[in-house]
Amino acid sequence: MTPSLHLWLIPALPLLGAAINGFFGRRFSRQAVSGVALTFAGAAFLMALYVAARFSSLELPYTEFLAHWIRSGSGPHIFVAEFEFYLDQLTLVMLLVVTGVGFLIHIYSVGYMWEEGGFYRFFAYLNLFMFFMLTLVLAGNYLQMFIGWEGVGLASYLLIGFWFTKDSAASAGKKAFIVNRIGDFGFLIALFLLIKHFGSLNFAQVFTSVSQLPGEMAGFGLLTSIGLLLMVGAAGKSAQIPLYVWLPDAMEGPTPVSALIHAATMVTAGVYMVARSHVIFDRAPNALTVVAIIGTLTALFAATIGIAQTDIKKVLAYSTVSQLGYMFMACGVAAYSAGIFHLMTHAFFKGLLFLGAGSVIHAVGGEQDMRKMGGLKQYIPITFITMSVATLAIAGIWPFAGFFSKDEILARAYEANPAYWFIGVTTAFITSFYMFRLWFMTFWGDYRGRDSAGHADPHGHGGHGHGDPHESPMVMLVPLMILAVLSFVGGWVGIGGRFEHFLAPVFGEGASTVATEALSHGTELALMAISLGAAGLGWYLAYLLYLKRPELPQKMADMLGGLYQAVVNKYYIDEIYATLFVKPLVDGSTRILWHGVDQGVIDAAVNDAADGARHVSDAARHMQSGNLRSYAGWLAAGGAVVIAYMIWMGVR
Amino acid sequence: MSSLQVFILASVIKIVLVILILLTAVAYTVWLERKVVGHMQNRWGPSRVGPFGLLQPLADGIKFLVKEDLTPPHVYKPLFIAAPMIAVICALTSISVIPFGTAITVRGYSIPLQITDLNVGLLLILGITSVGVYGVALAGWSSNSKYSLLGGLRASAQMVSYEICLGLSLVGVLIVSGSFSLREIVESQSGHFWGFIPKWNIFYGCQFVAFFVYLMAAYAETNRIPFDLPEAETELVAGYHTEYSAMKFAMFFMAEYANMITVACLATLLFLGGWSGPVFGPPLLQVILPTFWFVAKIFVFLFIYIWVRGTLPRFRYDQLMAFGWKFLFPLAIANLVITALVVAYRS
């Protein structure tokens, strides 16, 4: 019996911070607010480190019971859900990523948000997000996970709409929330199916029951349905086709939020959930195939949109969608540990990219359009260096972190189906291209922002004046540097399959060991070379188009015409959705539900009932004449009737 | 003669005797009052008719009988006529349960000196007294005169209010003696304690507080000074009987004095031991003596009545009400509670 780790403290600490800042922060100074937020986020990180330090001495998986929650029914039909925490290798990885990156972004936010109104509100939300994310990660059953799942959605909604006076931010928040609801609906139905068939939501119990079932090799059975429904939930949360549309819009939130929630942690919850439910997916190959196809398509699809975006954060947003597609691809080919590996490295470099982008935006006074940047490397050298590391990492250049994880995924994809691999490599090329496009447009060439400076975001950093771009304060740069180091070395843990080996107890020995041995060393090296080549090609193309011959892109765009327009307009997906789903829904609601049901049936019923009551009362009120003697008359007559009735009934 | 015949004969004789005596007593109480008050005010009082004016009541009676009986216009006649009758009937009826002495024995038949002995004699007196209010109230109302109406209003309010105090003061006595029958109440007071003090309720039963309350309430009930507001001459021009004259007026007069005598009898019976007193001498004297003591006590009581009239001024109406509700009423209740506790303790 291992002594209690007090895992509950990890989510509880940020919750306490959120409560303090949320309830009393209005009266605090900015120093106090940031002090509280950093203390509790840091404390959570320290707890996570403590858990990691104790990790080797634990019996895994380690569960911790906190309190009774739901008890209903009895006997064989009992359904129990407790507040409990579940710790294994997967949880530990997520825990460290969430608390570590989260803590760094907290630090960064102090600098980034210093000038903003609602400072305490921001940190309260941020801490609240940490609480829900950690609840999600540490949950011991699906229901508790669902709390975290919904809670991070709430925090995301609050933070996207942080500048709620701006219309686009408010509607972006709503969009994120509503699209997520669609996914959550699938998730919930999956949970109901689990309760129906396994009578429990506890991970251990469900997985034990599931592992006794035979795999559904073909057809569409229970596990496939559950898997697909879980995938719907994951697609909503992790911005996969067809529910990815909210994530680009979510860039309306403050940049640290984009980094924390919409790049590093929350959007990976779907991946985590699929990986956590791998027992179910393992026995539902059809569902797994769907996951793989969705992931692959999303990766390619989002990457192509990323090419034509000019807003620095939009590029990163589509990049995130694309990278999440990679992760799902990995899960889809049952390479869960590769997916989680990429999740971790992606958290480092994408967090870094967003923070760097924030630093750039900060430097140029709130401008987000890359066409108005350029040549920033001499103004903001530290940001430039860290961003460069991150760009190399995401492009998959050796020996940066992204190389190892992406390579792992591509290798496993090749093994499963070369088509996946091919699309993956294509995507890697496109990724490299648009990332270097961003890099060149932002940091190289001449600064193009002077002539039009002053078009600053109303909520942006106008306070910094409109002079030359300037480096961010130290409090923002330190997290950048730390993340740059992690982006550089973070991939090394995967060398020689160490990371995979670490996670092996979770995902089972079979899948991983067999996989590594399946590919010969030569094939592996060839694959590596090809992906490196694709990355290099992307770099060269970007160099050519955006540094050497800056007039070329416009020409090419003119040449491509409609296709280019389609890409710029994100394939008109938002418009299609609006036509296909939103408008029919709104019109249908207006005509059928509002005019038809609400006004025609409900209101009409209420009004008719009231009218009827009034008419009856109009007739009956003459009885209530206000005259005492009339009342007495009714009473006497009624009394006579009662006496007659009693005599009739034989009461003496 | 059968015992029923004896009973009827005795009853008739007693009724006639009592009414005669009572009416005479009423007449001579008026004379007494005029005489005493006269002397208190350094006047002679009635002195022209007969020795010491003793025939004055007779002269008054003749005067009332032969005077013109005026009935003012606009009065409500049935009640205007009925009101004095109600008053005098109630006053005379209540005397019927008053015992005047021990029973006497005539030819072997024991005849109590009382028209009738009821279990609830005291209650009967209270009931009749309370019905007597109608005479005053209706007289005031039927006269169709504002003075009379005010007098009637005052009378009814005052009598209802003080009736409560009167009743409560009697309850103390009832607790001590444990009966509603006046005869039994008197018999419970015979004897002495500590050798010489008579066991009257006022002494032995410690009912002196109740006696005081009774005295006050009785003054108010009979509309006597200092509580004679219903007929206050200076304010209301004689109040409820302003419009009355001749024999009707005389009836109210008789009712008032009869009530005084009844109240005095009641006080004597309840508080002062009734006819109990030293009995000695020859048999005839022994028969007469109890009645003598009884009459003497009534006389003392009546004298106090007259004495107070000659001494005290009249209350204001709100003072009257405040005195009744805020002083006498709590006092009577306190007396009742203490008496009940003492009796409970003794038994």
Place this chain on the structure above:
Amino acid sequence: MLHLVLFLVFAAICVAGAVNLLVQKHPISSALSLVVVMASLAVEYLLLGAEFVAAVQVIVYAGAVMVLFVFVIMLLNAGEEETTKGSRVALVLGVPGALAGGLLVAWVLIRHSGDKAVSLGALPGYPKTIGWLLFHEFLLPFEVTSILILIAILGAVFLAAKPETPPAPTGRKG
């Protein structure tokens, strides 16, 4: 025989008084008819042996309650009753209803009360026995009614008091 005669005589007075109450136009005449009814009812109680009830009937009803009525009639200077036609229901529905109800009850009483008769003073209600019952078996109701009386006194004082001035003496007749 005497019993029956007395009963009939006073019942006749009683009914006459009740009918007179209905017929009379002036409230004070109605009030006096009611006093007559109550007084004759007291005699009926005596015939039934309830002497204490009879005495209390006279003291409370005739002596206090009805005096209050007379007092209020005098105070408000109530005049003759006007015959307004405010309520058709009372005449059309109420009076026949009341008569029908009364007849039905009378029919049931005559059919079912049997031949049991009471002699004069059949069940003497001596004050002592009544008091004993009141303070033993009916102690709680007795105390409750005392509270009721207290509340009624307060209510009457409050209701009849003129709003601006302290309670007038007229309000204290509870």
Place this chain on the structure above:
Amino acid sequence: MVPISYYLILSGILFACGVIGFLIKRNIITIFMSIELMLNGVNLSFVAFAAQWGHLSGQIFVFFVMVVAAAETAVGLAIIIAVFRTRETLNVDQVNLLKL
């Protein structure tokens, strides 16, 4: 000897007179008296039943009825005075504001 039913019928007549008085009288004080008449009718039947069953509780009940009647009278007359002060009439047909 008088049959109990005689008393009951007398009580019924009184009660019916009370009800009819309530119905046909316009003066609120007289209506109030009609209520008293009804109560008296009921009292008579209580005493009669006490004699029939040979138990005094019927008579005890009469006391309670009297107490309630007295309390009711005090409050009711106070209400009548209050009504008269505001409406300046005792005719119930004119005191009919309590309606729709």
